[in-house]
Amino acid sequence: MATPAPASKLDPLVSLCKRRGFIFQSSEIYGGINGFWDYGPLGCELKSNIKQSWWKTMVRTREDIVGLDATIIMHPAIWKASGHLDTFSDPMSTCKHCKKLMRADQTWEMLADNEFGAAMTELHAAGAPELGRVTAWCKGRGKGIAPNLAAVRNPDGILAVMGASLAGATFRNFVSLLASDNLVTPVQPCPYCGGELTEPRPFNLMFKTIVGPVEDPANIAYLRPETAQAIFAQFQNVLATSRQSPPFGIAQMGKSFRNEVTPRNYTFRSREFEQMELEFFIRPDEAIELLCGRVTTLADMPDLTTPQDNWGWQVWHTYWVEQRLAWYRSVGLPAASLVPYWQQPAELAHYARACVDIQYAFPFGIQELEGIAARSDFDLTQHQKHSGKSMEVFDEPLKLAAAKLDETARTAFVERVVADWTARGKGADEARAFVAKLLDGRYIPHVIEPSAGVDRMALALLCNAYAEEQVTDDKGKTETRTVLRFSPLVAPIKIAVFPLIKNKPELYAKAREIFGQLQRRWACFWDESGAIGRRYRRMDEAGTPYCLTVDFQTLEDGTVTLRDRDTMQQERLTVPALKEKLDEILLG
RNA sequence: GCGGGUGUAACUCAGUUGGUAGAGUGCCACCUUGCCAAGGUGGUUGUCGAGGGUUCGAGUCCCUUCGCCCGCUCCA
Numbered sequence: 001m002a003t004p005a006p007a008s009k010l011d012p013l014v015s016l017c018k019r020r021g022f023i024f025q026s027s028e029i030y031g032g033i034n035g036f037w038d039y040g041p042l043g044c045e046l047k048s049n050i051k052q053s054w055w056k057t058m059v060r061t062r063e064d065i066v067g068l069d070a071t072i073i074m075h076p077a078i079w080k081a082s083g084h085l086d087t088f089s090d091p092m093s094t095c096k097h098c099k100k101l102m103r104a105d106q107t108w109e110m111l112a113d114n115e116f117g118a119a120m121t122e123l124h125a126a127g128a129p130e131l132g133r134v135t136a137w138c139k140g141r142g143k144g145i146a147p148n149l150a151a152v153r154n155p156d157g158i159l160a161v162m163g164a165s166l167a168g169a170t171f172r173n174f175v176s177l178l179a180s181d182n183l184v185t186p187v188q189p190c191p192y193c194g195g196e197l198t199e200p201r202p203f204n205l206m207f208k209t210i211v212g213p214v215e216d217p218a219n220i221a222y223l224r225p226e227t228a229q230a231i232f233a234q235f236q237n238v239l240a241t242s243r244q245s246p247p248f249g250i251a252q253m254g255k256s257f258r259n260e261v262t263p264r265n266y267t268f269r270s271r272e273f274e275q276m277e278l279e280f281f282i283r284p285d286e287a288i289e290l291l292c293g294r295v296t297t298l299a300d301m302p303d304l305t306t307p308q309d310n311w312g313w314q315v316w317h318t319y320w321v322e323q324r325l326a327w328y329r330s331v332g333l334p335a336a337s338l339v340p341y342w343q344q345p346a347e348l349a350h351y352a353r354a355c356v357d358i359q360y361a362f363p364f365g366i367q368e369l370e371g372i373a374a375r376s377d378f379d380l381t382q383h384q385k386h387s388g389k390s391m392e393v394f395d396e397p398l399k400l401a402a403a404k405l406d407e408t409a410r411t412a413f414v415e416r417v418v419a420d421w422t423a424r425g426k427g428a429d430e431a432r433a434f435v436a437k438l439l440d441g442r443y444i445p446h447v448i449e450p451s452a453g454v455d456r457m458a459l460a461l462l463c464n465a466y467a468e469e470q471v472t473d474d475k476g477k478t479e480t481r482t483v484l485r486f487s488p489l490v491a492p493i494k495i496a497v498f499p500l501i502k503n504k505p506e507l508y509a510k511a512r513e514i515f516g517q518l519q520r521r522w523a524c525f526w527d528e529s530g531a532i533g534r535r536y537r538r539m540d541e542a543g544t545p546y547c548l549t550v551d552f553q554t555l556e557d558g559t560v561t562l563r564d565r566d567t568m569q570q571e572r573l574t575v576p577a578l579k580e581k582l583d584e585i586l587l588g
Numbered sequence: 589g590c591g592g593g594u595g596u597a598a599c600u601c602a603g604u605u606g607g608u609a610g611a612g613u614g615c616c617a618c619c620u621u622g623c624c625a626a627g628g629u630g631g632u633u634g635u636c637g638a639g640g641g642u643u644c645g646a647g648u649c650c651c652u653u654c655g656c657c658c659g660c661u662c663c664a
Contacts, residue, residue: 019599031637032655094589261661275664368663453664500622533624
């Protein structure tokens with residue numbers, strides 16, 4: 001009867017993370033709090049290295065992306081405009097029988113779409129439903145289709161009493177009565193099994209707070225559920241001050257908050273988490289056509305290494321997928337562990353033209369690290385509508401290009417765009433207004449959004465790095481060596497410095513001197529206690545790629561030994577040579 | 589939110605029919621040590637997840653609650 005709990009595949013890693021100081025449970029001394037995690041001494045270095053690498057790759061080493069650091073709490077209207085206030089706060093119901101959770105406002109629609117609903121419609125359509133037919137169905141097919149419907153569970157008892165009230169009932173009332181155990185109060189039926197649904201409960205996935213000391217509903221604000229909206233809200237300010245114009249991007253890292261229904265899988269789905277997001281603003285394809293004559297699409301098999309003026313949104317989107325994959329590889333996730341997933345058209349949000357998830361093969365399943373969405377001009381348009389402020393850019397080259405068109409070419413272009421838009425289900429008036437602006441050099445930029453999770457990346461790196469290996473010593477004794485094989489680029493500690501023996505003052509002093517030098521460049525760790533082998537193994541568990549040991553030969557010729565974490569081999573080299581070597585490796 | 593499992597030292601775990609908590613590892617100090625969890629000596633650690641109840645007495649039995657893990661919903 002007592003089935004043993006299946007062990008989590010993450011358990012050994014969770015244990016190591018606590019033991020070595022990577023990750024602790026938040027508020028542990030008070031019993032913890034669900035969905036929140038703290039990063040200890042090694043964990044915060046790891047996270048910091050991830051973020052630094054991202055920032056360097058995305059912002060510092062590019063001329064077309066600039067940074068932003070916006071607040072976590074913003075004007076609540078932002079979340080109205082973005083759609084979060086509506087989509088993040090659906091009332092939900094749970095079926096008391098089959099335990100499924102669903103949006104309360106969709107239960108009737110779901111019912112209408114399935115076999116259960118069809119059967120109900122048929123029975124109800126008889127006008128004044130005949131008890132006999134209803135009873136027959138409940139005793140027959142109903143058992144398979146809606147096993148938890150009250151009338152199916154107790155057809156004779158319930159239906160006998162209920163006959164009168166069923167006559168003349170509306171469809172919903174009819175079904176609701178059949179779902180009712182007490183025969184009187186209609187209950188919401190579960191579209192999956194006919195069971196009774198709970199009262200709709202508000203499910204707000206956004207954290208609410210109050211701005212100012214007065215606890216008044218008028219002062220309600222939200223902790224941001226994503227960092228990206230601030231980028232849109234500050235779009236015009238950045239545009240005006242950064243001397244950038246599309247194509248260009250705005251990058252931001254920071255905390256976000258979601259009241260997740262089920263925080264699970266260690267830090268993977270946390271309620272407070274950190275994101276690294278880019279909004280890369282591009283010209284609409286119609287503008288590219290005016291500027292370059294035609295739009296480059298994936299069908300042209302473009303070279304994706306260097307951005308080109310004639311790229312359309314599709315090429316930009318794929319470019320960013322490639323760029324992001326390259327970054328994951330560069331910080332140590334093997335290409336084979338990364339699984340890009342192209343969302344099917346039916347899965348896309350209504351505003352998205354394409355979305356690729358970059359997934360990692362976690363021990364608990366293949367899960368998303370980053371989503372790269374082509375969001376068209378949806379977000380900026382929303383903010384323009386809600387704020388009343390223009391989100392357009394003025395594009396001088398575009399205006400000049402448009403001015404060169406003669407009357408026939410101009411008309412042809414307009415008609416082509418209108419035809420294209422109406423074919424995609426948009427209004428002709430809307431299309432004409434867009435073209436008119438475009439010919440004047442004005443448009444709302446489209447956007448490609450690579451949005452990555454810092455904590456998820458940290459977890460992926462930990463999972464990827466974790467290894468237990470069997471090592472056999474000189475005496476033939478075999479034991480397990482636990483090692484975190486981080487790329488040196490993200491390793492919390494880059495190099496540890498040991499005096500071979502601590503009770504020889506000259507040796508000790510020399511080691512301290514070298515440690516002092518190295519510390520100015522990299523995250524270093526000093527360890528003088530215990531045998532040398534033990535110190536090496538301690539650093540293996542911390543994922544430190546190099547250990548430097550100062551011995552008696554150091555005093556003679558200035559060389560030290562450098563021990564490699566992965567091969568456990570040593571090489572002897574001078575301190576300047578070592579600095580050069582590490583610089584080469586750690587510059588990335 | 590629902591169901592199942594689980595919670596004892598920093599980590600891994602033992603703890604009998606209820607009788608007042610232990611092992612290994614780690615960690616710290618000293619000695620020893622010329623390079624892979626070496627040896628010796630000494631030391632350190634617990635609201636037994638929390639709260640309540642039953643009892644003369646609860647880590648152990650009952651109730652409540654919280655966290656974690658495993659399954660249903662979410663997508664950074």
